[in-house]
Amino acid sequence: MSYANLRTLLPKNDILNFAVLALILVVVLPLSMDLFRLNLIGKYLTYSFVALGLVLCWGYGGILSLGQGVFFGLGGYAMAMFLKIEASSPENTAIQSTPGIPDFMDWNQLTELPWFWQPFHSLTFTVIAIIVIPSIFAYIIGVAMFKRRVGGVYFAIITQAVAAILTILIIGQQGYTGGVNGITDLRTLFGWDIRTNEAKYIFxxxxxxxxxxCLGVAQYVRKSKLGRLLVAMREMEDRVRFSGYDVANFKIFVFCLGSAFAAIGGAMFTLQVGFMSPTFVGIVPSIEMVIFCAVGGRLSIFGAVYGALLVNWAKSTFSESFPELWLFAMGALFIGVVMAFPDGLAGLYSKYGEPHVTRLLDRFTSSKSKTSGDSDLPPEMEAEGGNS
Amino acid sequence: MFADYTTSELMSIFAMQGFSGLILFSVFVLMALGLAIIFGQMGVINMAHGEFMILGAYVTYLTSNVFSEYMPALFGGYFFVAMILAFIAAGALGMLVEWAMIRHLYHRPLDTLLATWGLSLILQQLYRTIFGAREVGVTLPDWLMGSVQITDIIEVPINGIFVMTLAVGISVLIAALMYRSRWGIQVRSVVQNRPMAGAVGINTARVDRLTFGLGCGIAGVAGSAFTMIGSTGPTSGQLYIVDTFLVVVFGGAASLLGTIASAFTISQAQSTMEFFLSGSMAKVLTLLFVVFILMLRPQGLFSLKVRR
Amino acid sequence: MSSSNTDFVLAVEGLTVSFDGFKAVNDLSFYVDKNEIRVIVGPNGAGKTTVLDLICGRTKATEGSIKFRNKELTKMKEHQIVRAGVGRKFQTPSIYGDLTVFENLEISFPRGRSVFGALTFKRDAEVLQRVDEISRMIFLDELLHTRGDLLSHGQKQWLEIGMLLIQDPELLMLDEPVAGMSVSERRKTAELLRTITKDRSVIVIEHDMQFVAEIADKVTVLHQGKILAEGTAEHVKQDPKVIEVYLGH
Structure with missing residues (x-):
């Protein structure tokens, strides 16, 4: 890839954004926090995978899914099923009436591992399943909806219904899923204890x-022509269609990508928190994930990360000390972000912070780039209007 | 699954389940009517609709307390007073919300959805702070208690019949309002062509506010009726919101008749299946069925093919 | 329906579409030659825009056939029709306001139209050269890096025409291209139309009879979904039926 192409893909201010985020997550937080807090940050970060997917789907593509918890859950459950099988070895479960199957199955009078649990004996299958199963599921929903031109609020409501269906199903079928408690008591990965401090750092x-x-993939997608097409579709779908594009395919693609991100987040959640339950699948968590994205800025992939961190940090701080106030604050956040700050934190940054930063950056780099940089390539105008 | 029952038992089961389906149907219709007006006519998704309904339920609860405290002699009739108060309270709050929030978001339907979700969280916490987290129930007046025996197996509760009558009455009233009154014509003209309606002297902002208020007011009445058959908690409204939206979307958003027909289909399907399967599986199958149909026919059951 | 092959670029035969019983287009047949400029006129509600919608696949026909270079269009999806070589401009300027003029044109460039293609699309010399060429043609070469939102109404119309030109369609359909334009913009547009129609067929919907007379090879007058008259602009203007329903108002 030529220098010019790289510049388009990764403009100066995005390099800075990547660098700052890396500095915070890799250096500052691990050095300044105890393991308990760091583990919490890790948990919040798993939501930022979902928010990142929503930036692409909703911010860029204009497709609001209120069912991202479904994909987060599918990824998380896939991981949890693998770990649960290992935790339920015949030695560990010798006191059960049927040793060798997960405890909740035993309590629900199951006598053997159901067929859809069988492949989760294999880690390779599990890792593939974490990404592929949610993507296939998203693909099916996407094809059914987008090929028939269902979008906007209808899509939002239907994805919400899907979240409701899956939650009810998981809670109702507790013999197969662990029910409302979810899949708990996960211990080891190939005999390696995942509950130790060392494991927590590694995870x-x-x-x-x-x-x-995922951020890298998202950055590539949004800087490719596909990113600009998504913006174009959001604005003027018919024009894109009558420029020879099959609009539905692009929506399906971005919805599947967002779902795969969410599923990876779910798997990371299971690893770090040590369980998975339907509380992270249903309508309420799904819509909360949207607010992480909205607070960060629906057009900013970095904003998604900061949004998820900030809202969750506020949530745990608030609900520790003022549990009553939290719902008020959350409600106000939904209303405030939508009405007053539709571009979220990233919008504020690009309005007040970025001009200064860019000026500083230019001062540092101007002496070098003058000689080599300026080609006949058109300057990379930000497709989304100034946010990054 | 039918082998264990005799034919006459089966018939009775279907009749009883059909009836309890009818009660569910009434609740759906009452909730969906308000939503159908707001969503169908204005294109606004109001995620706080359930909370407006619960407001009506709490107003009814308060009214019944006031009556039993100060006017026990008139207790038999408190419900009618409560219903009117519920309509006024929910309607007024609805108009306030429209003025403060919704009108700024008319061109951003997805944002409206999120903002009203925020509103629903605030209202839920408000209810919890004022009325406590526990569910409250009202005492039914004597004439609503008991049931009517139809055959030796089939009996139907009077409160159920009352709620059904209410649902039918209100549907007729709404239909008359939308299709016969001058105001209904204004609402529909604003929906079809906003600039034109404005140009012929209709105050479109006022029509919007009243429409939204009416939809919320009907939700309040629905909540009032809801107290007759169940107890009310701060989050009771949220339980119904997705179902109700599906009812409205399934029926074809702009059609009142469609809303009623789809409420009937969904409630009957759910309550009939509930007897044979567990409640949760019945609900899963019903929702799946609706989602599946919507994928085949996204415009809903009742909608016209129009020129774009 | 008859399915004879013809030499026409576009052959519309027996085309009918009904919306709940209302026939917006009723048993319509017409033929467009290679390199012909055909103007469709008619009073409001005559079905002009619906005809374009039918040809480009936005509305599905109830009956009849539309053949483009002997390929049946009625069974094809919108994007397939575009790829076959039919371009369509909408009545209100449809451009992407959040994207720059350059990006608007680049998106319309006919390459990388699949998901994978869009992900791997590169701004190479060919794209840059073509965008440059088209932007000069539509008088926007100075404004390549301006956001679409900021253009004037007339400039948006030109941009949308440019977005079609970059696809080099064999049949171009323009829905009221000069509506809402100033006199000088109108003149420039007429000039633009003359240059772009050199080696392609064009269907234009237009109200302005003077403008019509200036550009049309042949005029089709629609009334209530049917053809009222067809011929040269002069011929049509003299037709008593046309004077009655259209010019008479």
């Missing part, structure tokens, strides 16, 4: 690594 950094991987 935190794994989570940060995966997040940057």
């Amino acid at each position: 935190y950094f794994l989570c940060v690594f995966m997040l940057f991987l």
Whole structure:
């Protein structure tokens, strides 16, 4: 890839954004926080995967899914099923009437592992399943809806219904899913105890690594023509269609991508928190994930991360000390962000912070880039109108 | 699954389940009517609709307390007073919300959805602070208690019949309002062509506010009726919101008749299946059925093919 | 319906569409030659825009056939029709306000139209050269990096025409291209139309009879979904039926 192409893909201010985020997540937080707090940050970061997917789907593509918890849950459950099978070895479960199956199955009079649990004996299958199963599910929903031109609020309501269906199903079928408690008491990964301090550090950094991987993919997508097409579709769908594009395919793609991100987040959640339950699947958590994205700025992939961190940090601080006030604050956040700050934190930053930063950056780099940089390439105008 | 029952037992089961389906139907209709007006006519998704309904339920609860405290002699009739108060309270709050919030978001339907979700959180916490987290119930007046025996197996509760009558009455009233009154014509003309309606002298902002208020007021009445068959908690409204939206979307958003027909289909399907399957599976199957149909026919059951 | 192959670029035969019983287009047949400029006129509600919607697949026909270079369009999806070589401009300028003029044109450039193609699309010399060429043609070469939102109404109309030109369609359909334009913009647009119609067929919907006379090879007058008259602008203007329903108002 040529220098010019790289510049388009990763403009100066985005390099800075990546660098600052990496500094915070890899250096500042691990050094300044005890393990308990860091583990909490890791948990919040798993939501930022979902918010990141929503930036692409909702912010860029204009597709608001109120069912992202479904994909977060599918990823999380896939991971949890693998760990649960390992935790339910015949030695560990010798006191059960049927040893060798998860405890909740035993309590519900199941005598053997159901067929859809069987493949989760394999870690390879599990890792593939974490990404592929939610993507296929999203693909099915996407094809059914977008090929028939269902969008906007209808899509939002239907995804919400899907979230409701899956929650009811998980809670209702407790013999197969662990019911309302979810899949708990996960212990080891190939005999390696996942509850130790060492494991927690490793999972935190794994989570940060995966997040940057997803951020990289998201950055590539939004800087490609597909990113500009999404913006174009959001505004003038018919014009895109009558420029020879099959609009539905692009929506399906971005919805699947967002779902895969969410599922990775879910798997990271299970690893770090040690359980998965329907509380993270249903209508309420799904819509809360939207607010993480909205607070960060629906057009900013970095904003998604900061939004998820900030809202969750506020949530745990508030609900520790003033549990009553939290719902008021959350409600006010929904209303305030939508009515007063539709571009969220990123919008505020690009209005008040970024001009100064850019000036500073230019001062530092101007001497070098004058000689080599300016080609006949058109300047990369920000497709989304100044946010990054 | 039918093998354990005799034919006459089966018939009775279907009749009883059909009836309890009718009660569910009444609740759906009452809730969905308000939503159908707001969503169908204005295109606004009001996620706080359930909370407006619960407001009506709490107003009814308060009224019944006031009556039993100060006017026990008139207790038999408190419900009618409560219903009117519920309509006024929910309607007034609705108009306030429209003025403060909704009118700024008319061109951003998805944002309206999120903002009203925020409103619903605030209202829920407000109810919890004022009325406590526990569910409250009202005492039914004597004439609503008991049931009517139809055959030796089939009996139907009077409060159920009352709620059904109410649902039918209010539907007729709304239909008359929308299709016969001058105001209904104004609402529909604003929906169809806002600039034109404004140009012929209709105060479109006022029509919007009243429409939203009416939709919320009907939700209040629905909540009032809801107290007749169940108890009320701060989050009771949220339980119904997705179902109700599906009812409205399933029926074809702009059609009142469609809303009623789809409320009937969904409630009957759910309550009939509930007897044979667990409650949760019945609900899953019903929702799946609705989502599936919507994928086949996204414009809903009742909608016209129009020129774009 | 008859399915004979013809030499026409576009052959519309027996086309009918009904919306709940109302026939917006009723048993319509007409043919457009290679390199012909056809103007469709008619009073409001005559079905002009609906005809364009039918050809480009936005509305599905109830009956009849539309053949473009002997390919049946009625069964095809919108994007397939576009890829076959039919471009369509909407009545209100439809451009992407959040994107720059350059990006508007680039998106319309006919390459990388699949998901994978869009992900791997590169701004190479060919794209830059073509965008440059088209932007000069539509008088926007100075404004390449201006956001679409900030253009004037006339400039938006030109941009949308440019977005079609970059696809080099064989049949171009323009719905009221000069509506809402100033006199000087109108003149420039007429000039633009003359240059772009050199080697393609064009269907234009227009109200302004003077403008029509200036550009049309042949005029089709629609009334209540049917053809009232067809011929040269002069011929049509003299037709008593046309004078009655259209010019008479």
